[in-house]
Amino acid sequence: MIQFTEEQQNAIDFPSNMVLTACPGSGKTTVVIEKIAIDLRGMKNFQGVIAISHTNKASDELLKRSKKFIVDVKSSFFGTIDKFFLREIVLNFMSHFACRPKSLKIIKFNELLPEQQTRMLFLLSDGYVILKEDVNALNEVYTLYSHGVFVLELAPLVSLFILTYSPACQRYIKAKYKSIYIDEYQDSGFIQHEIFKLLSMFGIKAVAVGDADQSIHEYAKKNSKYLIELKNGDNEFEPFELTINHRCHYSIVNYASRLIRPECTLIAGDDIQVYRACIPGYFEEIASWIDSGLESIKNSFKIKHNNQIAILTVSNKSVSYISSCLKVQNRAYVDDKLSKLGTDSSRVIIDLLHYRYNNNHTAQDIIDNYSEAGITKQQIKVLRREINLVRKIDDNSLIASIRGVLTLLGDYNLESIHVDGINEVLQVDAVRNNYLPINQNEVQIMNIHKSKGLEFDCVYHLDLYDHILPKREYPVGSRDVIYKNEKQCLNLHYVALTRAKKFVVLVTSTERIGSKGYRIPALPSQFFNRAGLENLFKKL
Numbered sequence: 001m002i003q004f005t006e007e008q009q010n011a012i013d014f015p016s017n018m019v020l021t022a023c024p025g026s027g028k029t030t031v032v033i034e035k036i037a038i039d040l041r042g043m044k045n046f047q048g049v050i051a052i053s054h055t056n057k058a059s060d061e062l063l064k065r066s067k068k069f070i071v072d073v074k075s076s077f078f079g080t081i082d083k084f085f086l087r088e089i090v091l092n093f094m095s096h097f098a099c100r101p102k103s104l105k106i107i108k109f110n111e112l113l114p115e116q117q118t119r120m121l122f123l124l125s126d127g128y129v130i131l132k133e134d135v136n137a138l139n140e141v142y143t144l145y146s147h148g149v150f151v152l153e154l155a156p157l158v159s160l161f162i163l164t165y166s167p168a169c170q171r172y173i174k175a176k177y178k179s180i181y182i183d184e185y186q187d188s189g190f191i192q193h194e195i196f197k198l199l200s201m202f203g204i205k206a207v208a209v210g211d212a213d214q215s216i217h218e219y220a221k222k223n224s225k226y227l228i229e230l231k232n233g234d235n236e237f238e239p240f241e242l243t244i245n246h247r248c249h250y251s252i253v254n255y256a257s258r259l260i261r262p263e264c265t266l267i268a269g270d271d272i273q274v275y276r277a278c279i280p281g282y283f284e285e286i287a288s289w290i291d292s293g294l295e296s297i298k299n300s301f302k303i304k305h306n307n308q309i310a311i312l313t314v315s316n317k318s319v320s321y322i323s324s325c326l327k328v329q330n331r332a333y334v335d336d337k338l339s340k341l342g343t344d345s346s347r348v349i350i351d352l353l354h355y356r357y358n359n360n361h362t363a364q365d366i367i368d369n370y371s372e373a374g375i376t377k378q379q380i381k382v383l384r385r386e387i388n389l390v391r392k393i394d395d396n397s398l399i400a401s402i403r404g405v406l407t408l409l410g411d412y413n414l415e416s417i418h419v420d421g422i423n424e425v426l427q428v429d430a431v432r433n434n435y436l437p438i439n440q441n442e443v444q445i446m447n448i449h450k451s452k453g454l455e456f457d458c459v460y461h462l463d464l465y466d467h468i469l470p471k472r473e474y475p476v477g478s479r480d481v482i483y484k485n486e487k488q489c490l491n492l493h494y495v496a497l498t499r500a501k502k503f504v505v506l507v508t509s510t511e512r513i514g515s516k517g518y519r520i521p522a523l524p525s526q527f528f529n530r531a532g533l534e535n536l537f538k539k540l
């Protein structure tokens with residue numbers, strides 16, 4: 001049982017709208033779960049909290065951790081913001097504005113015809129909201145909807161519109177949800193921020209949680225300015241801060257803190273567990289160096305299993321490359337066709353594949369997450385039988401079996417892109433790995449974006465080269481060294497470092513792969529030269 005610190009307890013006890021900023025490993029997930037448990041105590045079974053995480057993986061993790069402490073999450077919603085917009089607002093209330101179709105297919109914007117894309121592009125402009133006088137702006141969206149099509153990227157804008165102008169939607173949301181928690185608020189978009197503020201005006205307790213220094217999604221118009229606005233603005237959000245990192249060795253905290261604030265005060269102590277290594281060669285040589293040192297590192301740091309060791313990279317290419325060079329058993333997390341789709345149907349299929357390959361997943365999770373409200377006991381029985389088949393059936397019948405479950409769930413379609421994705425999982429070992437349970441003998445390899453929210457005893461941080469981290473820009477006519485979004489690159493470096501509990505190695509090499517695909521001489525990342533880092537690392 002964790003003994004909460006004073007700053008954690010203050011955040012837990014505060015009963016109203018708040019913004020909780022927190023450094024890595026400071027227990028924000030722990031605090032959020034405790035607050036959700038308190039909120040749920042007074043609620044009826046048809047009520048719940050909205051718990052929004054940035055990725056499906058993070059939301060699964062939050063739900064899993066919550067279920068350990070909270071017996072019954074009642075009618076709470078755990079998921080990504082897009083899923084919330086679609087499931088709770090668009091699917092329930094769009095028919096108040098346009099003719100309800102027999103079935104609805106969710107597509108991506110780039111699947112629209114080029115002329116439709118041109119006509120509808122303005123709906124995606126950053127900062128655009130639909131005012132009462134521009135209601136016609138959604139005419140084409142309504143027509144598509146009544147023909148059974150909805151564009152995923154429009155879910156935030158349309159949700160804000162529905163929530164603002166539909167009293168029925170407002171009544172439904174207010175009756176069902178008593179509080180909303182949004183994690184990783186530093187990666188919020190404009191509309192998500194507007195909806196969050198609107199919900200708080202409806203009397204729903206609103207809690208934003210984040211860390212501006214862990215903002216790494218600016219390329220997708222996600223921006224820490226909204227978190228900062230809540231924290232510093234003149235508004236009804238009470239600011240709280242968690243400042244103690246409970247995860248990382250203090251020397252890792254010191255190094256990471258100095259990256260962001262070169263003048264910050266250090267935690268006292270002589271023990272240093274941040275290392276830098278420059279390996280002659282490239283990933284082949286780095287891999288054999290990691291292979292040869294692994295057992296001694298495990299012994300020195302009392303690390304029982306390889307899966308407590310992570311290799312983090314900037315790019316997916318590096319994930320596959322280093323994985324293929326290593327001799328030690330490893331698990332490389334690569335993007336697959338299904339995970340790139342990001343639609344509701346692909347999400348159910350992904351969960352069904354997790355269920356097929358990993359006994360830690362249950363049929364009940366799928367029923368809880370995807371079956372419609374009001375499903376009868378008899379329908380649940382049939383659904384459970386069909387889901388069980390997905391685990392038992394042979395590869396040849398898998399697609400038919402998944403189609404069977406989707407049909408029973410309603411609202412979801414199995415299209416040729418999904419069939420391609422399922423075939424990729426069946427045929428490519430590296431892709432199937434994404435679905436198998438973690439084997440404790442496997443070193444974990446992933447890009448830094450995927451490592452967010454995770455923790456490992458030991459981290460090898462790769463790709464620390466000039467041109468790679470930080471990236472560079474080459475404006476015409478300029479030979480100056482110009483970094484491309486330096487702060488985002490620095491945040492990425494910070495996130496990678498703070499995944500390590502006991503020990504982190506910052507790895508470079510004398511060569512890297514250039515843009516033409518050949519090995520070229522490499523220079524170390526400029527981040528090594530930042531002020532304030534002297535004496536905070538050892539060389540290997």
Ligand SMILES: Nc1ncnc2c1ncn2[C@@H]1O[C@H](COP(=O)(O)OP(=O)(O)OP(=O)(O)O)[C@@H](O)[C@H]1O
Nearest residue numbers: 002003004005024025026027028029030246247453
């Ligand atoms: N008061 C505490 N005392 C000891 N350990 C704690 C305390 N609070 C949290 N922890 C531990 O610190 C680790 C990090 O906590 P948690 O995952 O909640 O942090 P976080 O802020 O969500 O992390 P991040 O944002 O970096 O992913 C966990 O192993 C958790 O059990």
